[in-house]
Amino acid sequence: MSEDKTVDTSTDxxxxxxxxxxxxxxxxxxxxxxxxxxxxxxxxxxxxxxxxVPLLVAAVFGVLIALPLGMVLxxxxxxxxxxxxxxxDDARRRRHDDLQSRLRGQAD
Numbered sequence: 001m002s003e004d005k006t007v008d009t010s011t012d013x014x015x016x017x018x019x020x021x022x023x024x025x026x027x028x029x030x031x032x033x034x035x036x037x038x039x040x041x042x043x044x045x046x047x048x049x050x051x052x053v054p055l056l057v058a059a060v061f062g063v064l065i066a067l068p069l070g071m072v073l074x075x076x077x078x079x080x081x082x083x084x085x086x087x088x089d090d091a092r093r094r095r096h097d098d099l100q101s102r103l104r105g106q107a108d
Contacts, residue, residue, distance in 0.1 A: 015084035015091075016088065017088060020084045020088055027074060034069060036062070039055075039059050039061070
């Protein structure tokens with residue numbers, strides 16, 4: 001059960017704070033939509049069984065069920081956000097190190 005750890009980061013090197021925010025918003029909306037769908041399934045299943053499920057109860061169970069399910073279903077989105085955050089952080093770290101070396105008078 002070996003997993004290939006090589007990742008194509010060519011597009012992630014160009015990641016900006018805006019692209020990270022967009023990817024994070026997409027991931028968040030996908031997770032919220034999953035909660036809504038699971039809650040609707042719970043309410044619909046209850047109605048089919050002849051039981052009225054309160055909205056709050058369906059929402060709580062929707063969140064609990066959607067948490068692990070979203071980690072699996074939206075793995076590619078989550079990994080893309082993680083790669084973009086790492087790329088933005090790496091670029092920030094390089095700029096910081098460059099500034100520090102210039103301030104010390106050690107221009108490359």
